[in-house]
Amino acid sequence: MREFWVRIVAAIAGTGVVLLALAFAWLQNPHPPAAAPAAAPPAAPAAALVEAGRAFYAAEGCAMCHAIAGEGNPRFPLDGVGARRDAAELRDWILATGTAAEALSARAVRMKQGYRALGEAELEALVAYMQSLTTPSLAP
Amino acid sequence: MSPLSSAVAWVLVYLLLVAAPLLVLLAGPVPPGAGFWWDFSMALGFAGMAMMGVQFALTARFRRASAPFGIDIIYYFHRYAALVALGLLLAHYLIVRVDTPQALGPLNPLAAPAYMSAGRIALALFAIVVVTSLWRKPLRIDYERWRVWHALLATAAVVAAVAHIEGVGYYTAAPWKRWLWVAYTFFWVLLVLYVRLAKPWGMRRRPWRVIEVRPERGSAWTLALAPEGHTGMRFAPGQFAWLTLRGSPFRFEEHPFSFASSAAQGGRLEFTIKALGDFTRTIGTVQPGERAYLDGPYGVFSIDRYPRAPGFVFVAGGVGIAPVMSMLRTAADRGERRPLTLVYANDRWEDVIFREDIERLRGRLDLRVAHVLAAPPPDWTGERGYVDEALLARHVPAAPGGFEYFLCGPRPLTDAAQRALRALGVPLARVHFELFDMA
Numbered sequence: 001m002r003e004f005w006v007r008i009v010a011a012i013a014g015t016g017v018v019l020l021a022l023a024f025a026w027l028q029n030p031h032p033p034a035a036a037p038a039a040a041p042p043a044a045p046a047a048a049l050v051e052a053g054r055a056f057y058a059a060e061g062c063a064m065c066h067a068i069a070g071e072g073n074p075r076f077p078l079d080g081v082g083a084r085r086d087a088a089e090l091r092d093w094i095l096a097t098g099t100a101a102e103a104l105s106a107r108a109v110r111m112k113q114g115y116r117a118l119g120e121a122e123l124e125a126l127v128a129y130m131q132s133l134t135t136p137s138l139a140p
Numbered sequence: 141m142s143p144l145s146s147a148v149a150w151v152l153v154y155l156l157l158v159a160a161p162l163l164v165l166l167a168g169p170v171p172p173g174a175g176f177w178w179d180f181s182m183a184l185g186f187a188g189m190a191m192m193g194v195q196f197a198l199t200a201r202f203r204r205a206s207a208p209f210g211i212d213i214i215y216y217f218h219r220y221a222a223l224v225a226l227g228l229l230l231a232h233y234l235i236v237r238v239d240t241p242q243a244l245g246p247l248n249p250l251a252a253p254a255y256m257s258a259g260r261i262a263l264a265l266f267a268i269v270v271v272t273s274l275w276r277k278p279l280r281i282d283y284e285r286w287r288v289w290h291a292l293l294a295t296a297a298v299v300a301a302v303a304h305i306e307g308v309g310y311y312t313a314a315p316w317k318r319w320l321w322v323a324y325t326f327f328w329v330l331l332v333l334y335v336r337l338a339k340p341w342g343m344r345r346r347p348w349r350v351i352e353v354r355p356e357r358g359s360a361w362t363l364a365l366a367p368e369g370h371t372g373m374r375f376a377p378g379q380f381a382w383l384t385l386r387g388s389p390f391r392f393e394e395h396p397f398s399f400a401s402s403a404a405q406g407g408r409l410e411f412t413i414k415a416l417g418d419f420t421r422t423i424g425t426v427q428p429g430e431r432a433y434l435d436g437p438y439g440v441f442s443i444d445r446y447p448r449a450p451g452f453v454f455v456a457g458g459v460g461i462a463p464v465m466s467m468l469r470t471a472a473d474r475g476e477r478r479p480l481t482l483v484y485a486n487d488r489w490e491d492v493i494f495r496e497d498i499e500r501l502r503g504r505l506d507l508r509v510a511h512v513l514a515a516p517p518p519d520w521t522g523e524r525g526y527v528d529e530a531l532l533a534r535h536v537p538a539a540p541g542g543f544e545y546f547l548c549g550p551r552p553l554t555d556a557a558q559r560a561l562r563a564l565g566v567p568l569a570r571v572h573f574e575l576f577d578m579a
Contacts, residue, residue, distance in 0.1 A: 003213070006216050006217045017162060105313050
């Protein structure tokens, strides 16, 4: 008899938290998703530089914190970032300098400070790659 | 509060503790949505951790919280809850693995950020803790060793998981949420300190002394203890305590045993222990004068839970007679008038523990006794074989309306008795047994 109630309580606890988790995910992701900001015409960066930046992005494991076209950590998507920010701003966001330093969390600033050791060539390639990302994200 | 309402209240407390981190998550502020599956996976991670955290509280043996259920059922629940929690944590990992594998980064701990490795370590440790607990016997892990490692690995797993949550940091960025998680972790640490230090300290301040070690039939021993410098322990007949012999209560080499003596007599206590395992085989070598420590009383296996029952039926096998003996002795001391029936199964007549004591109790109680022997002597006229429906039908009162049934003995016996009583029309709620299997 008591074992029966144990299974009931365990099942209630398990289903309860799964339902709460579902509710959280559902509330966090309303449908239809908010319209993405309109893309501004970007200055097209050099193709070779963009390729170098893409390779660098992959090698550095940037996808652990960022997503591009649905690949990687969806918490901080980069789709359309090239349309929203210019090269100087992108540089600030990568290095956590300037106004970006105030907008980022303390933890993100700490992580990004490590990128200040990057060479100028890598940084330029990365900025070029970001500038090439002008398509806003599709609905998840 | 009645046992039922206090049971419901404690279940609600449990559900609230488990849901708390998710409710906090829902209460915001949270970072914007990152896709349904991602957010679902993160929420499952928090839910799994909340359940794993409360696991520490479940085994802290809080007497007030366990009283309405019985501590055996709390341990039973602890096992189920661990499986559910591990399932949630696995789902947390697998959803990310399938949906956004790039976000996991490299597996190699040298290349991966420490907080991601911490998450992987936590998951692996939790899995090891669950597997070594559910399959401890097939894996041939010694009980004492398992107890120590279980606590150590579980604590390490929680610490690694909290490091993972803190390292990821998205949801715990708001200062008040961060403090909430710090407080939550602190609560678990406090619990470990309570169980490992405060509780043993309390036991050390209330020592007991062995005053008699007496051999019983069936290679069992009765161990009598007297309180030293305190008033002893008030218990309900049928309850049990964790006994520590030849060691400090801080070493956690303790074993649960039922009281066999009358609860109506203060001070002196008796345990009857059969030499079955590594520890119980040494009982015969214990000398009067030795120190002992007790943690108890625990358990709901007692006639005292049913003051209005018109009568009681006991089905015992072997040393399972110990808690029944405590109930019978207590009943005799209290001048109990209600009808009692004992069906007592053993292999051989010479090994029937308390054979003579039970005979004497028949003079003081309205007690019917049916001995059942699997290997009876040639001249045996009583019941032979094993307990089954036909046998119980012969001895259990014909109109058992409202009687309460207590089963204690080896698992095959209690299982058979349960089935038989059910077939005889006894409601499940009237059949009581402990769910311990610690041999």
